[in-house]
Amino acid sequence: MFRLAYNTNGLAHHRPADAIRLLSELGYEGVSITPDVGGLDPYDLRTEVVDDVRHWAQELGMELSIETGARYLLDARHKHFPTLLETDASDRARRVDFLQRCIDLAENLGASVLSLWAGRAPDGAVADGHDLDPKNRDNIERHWDCLVSGLKEVVAHGRDAGVSIAFEPEPGMFLERPAGYGELVDRMGDEGQYLGLCLDVGHLYCTGDLPPEDVIRQFGNRLLQVHLDDIKNGRHEHRMFGEGDLDLKATFNALFEVGYDGMTAVELSRDSHRGPEAAALALGHLQAALRSLGRAEGKI
Secondary structure, X not given: OOEEEEEHHHOOOOOHHHHHHHHHHHOOOEEEEOOEOOEOOOOOOOHHHHHHHHHHHHHHOOEEEEEOOOXXXXXXXXXXXXXXXXXXXXXXXXXXXXXXXXXXXXXXXXXXXEEEOOOOOOOOOOOOOOOOOHHHHHHHHHHHHHHHHHHHHHHHHHHHHOOEEEEOOOOOOOOOOHHHHHHHXXXXXHHHHHEEEEEEOOHHHHHOOOOHHHHHHHOHHHEEEEEEOEEEOOEEEEXXXXXXXXXXXXXXXXXXXXXXXXXXXXXXXXXXXXXXXXXXXXXXXXXXXXXXXXXXXXXX
């Protein structure tokens, strides 16, 4: 069954090993690590830090995964730049290189899953939106070609390293809906079978793919990672549970129904200023939802 976890992008002011110890003490069983400046930076890795993180994860029985959404790691001025969709091939290659470095880090840490996203297209095009502009079809096809080409390299690197790759639809990016992930798998041909889904249930409230439990049932056999956060009125701001529209109990029930056995990682990237408090409060909500379903606390 699934493990309750927390993403270090919500503990941005903590050393990774400190975050693992803190989350274990609170009662979490997994950590989704976001490599970033000052914390397992793939371009400035220190062997002793990697060894320390791996040691504490193993010592405490904490499952690890890697999440690749660092905002300004590759460019100090432009958020999430470059992506796999850039016009310049050298920019796209920088993103591929970053993702491959993160895969190598995952292998060294013993993390079995790495999640990623498409990024925002240079022209702002969204391929799986509700109202596609036919006039932009040529540009969209070029973006598809870039995305598929880059992901094939990344997935191949992951297979060599024994790290599974999970694609996350992200509001405002080129692919923002689960349907876009489905099309991506088809466009990747044979390689598509090796690309799993990272589903952020809060994002579904932004894109209107509701209710989340139906999406979970539809893609249950593709789920490699689940991110948890609340969303209010469709606005893409990750909130604490109970502050938005998410039915956490229904979400968990659907995950049990499909037999999901991966990580369910809380993602509160706006809450690092109160990281320990937010992590404890979030876990309380998760455990309350599990109790309401007749599930015991602790290992799920």
